[in-house]
Amino acid sequence: MSVSGHSVIQVCRVVVLLLVLASPARAQDVLIPMDASQTDHLKSYGVVYWALQRGEPVDWLLNYRGGSFLVADFSGFRNELAIRGISHVQLSGTEVAQLVAEVESNQANTALVRLETPPRIAVYAPEQTLPWDDAVLLALKYAEVPYDMIYDDDVLNGILSAYDWLHLHHEDFTGQYGKFYQYRNMPWYIEQQREAELAAQRHGHRKVSQLKLLVTQAIQQYVSEGGFLFAMCSGTDTYDIALAAFATDIVPVEYDGDPVDPDALKKLDYSATLAFEDFTPSFNAAEYEHSDIDTGPPPPQLQNPALDYFTLFEFSAKWDPVPSMLTQNHVGTIAGFIGQTTAFHKRFVKPEVVILAEAPQREEVKYLHGSYGQGTFTFYGGHDPEDYQHFVGDPPTDLSLHPNSPGYRLILNNILFPAARKKKQKT
Secondary structure, eight states: OOOOHHHHHHHHHHHHHHHHOOOOOGGEEEEOOTTTSSOOOOHHHHHHHHHHHTTEEEEETTTSTTTTEEOOOTTTHHHHHHEEEHEEEEEHHHHHHHHHHHHHHHSOEEEEEESSSSEEEEEEEEESSSSSOHHHHHHHHHHHHOOEEEEEEHHHHTTTGGOEEEOSSSOOTTTTGOOGGGGGHHHHHHHHHHHHHHHHHHOSSSSHHHHHHHHHHHHHHHTTOEEEEEETTTHHHHHHHHHTTTOOOOOOOHHSSSSTTTHHHHOOOOOOOOOOOOOBOOOOSSSSOOOOSSOSSGGHHHHHHHHTTTOOOOOOTTTHHHHHHHOOOOSEEEEEEHHHHHHHHOGBOOOOOOOEETTTTTTTEEEEEEEETEEEEEEEESTTTSTOOOOTTTTOOOOOTTTTHHHHHHHHHHHHGGSOOOOOOOO
């Protein structure tokens, strides 16, 4: 950032500080601590969203007690906190002034970010019931954050312009049905293939990969125009693989009825992708892997949450507020978890992408963030932060048993992140 840019940020901070200190409405505020003292971290995000829905601004105190929230008390707020079982502290006007001065002090790696507008949230997922769960849906439901479900037809019909934040989870944008070839005779797989083929036909395509390419490109356009994209598990690498393969066919005959283009590797275009480059797709239909981007599960001796972990990087809250928001947590080291895409080989991550978290024992990237056009993307490897190795058919995670999950907190950081940026009103 330029010197002039730093100056503007500093002036803005001074203005915010003066407004906070001078405002008579802040005679009494409520602090929602997000350190180890919080009884329910996940529901705390939901009540912040609830306050924003009611036109009440919320101050996010980056790096202060785990990324706490400060809210001017309003009618019904403390009652809502009590109903949701969220720890909170009432502060006098003097205590608020002291707290804000401490957070905004140049000597502290903390900062105050004002959240104003609740983001409009869409989750990209089929209506079909599949034998696995979506961690983001579980988080949104538990935290009581509203969202809409959309899928291919909706995306291609232009619905994305109605949303600020879009989530992709266990999805295969290459048109290979998740590479679940071993399950090809299961009713859910047959139904998934049937629905995908019908959708492709509705949009004038013979192959599902052609439909999914249109979807990925529509999402890329959405990001370029200011959208916020968040993806987990195979929704991360298959998205970029599809973009890179826009001019070729990387799908084995078992999935689309014709062979892989013999010149496919030469025709890959990594300039079209968001996060990854120089990777090689897997052309083996029976291999439960899409490319070499994914590190795969850890070796057997590390397949234990006590041994498998990743570490969040710490950023300057004042000069790098975006990565700081995305990494707010009450712990810095988080238990690892496996997915079809578990983590990303660092050598395939584009140099301009910001790495938010790594598994240091294996030099794997677990969590990353980048900009594209006017928008951003954030990719988070793994399937379920509280189910180390979620198998097909396993029951969903009960988040009431994990209200302080640091792995799920990273998901919910992402839903509040758009509220900190003023965006052009969408029509």
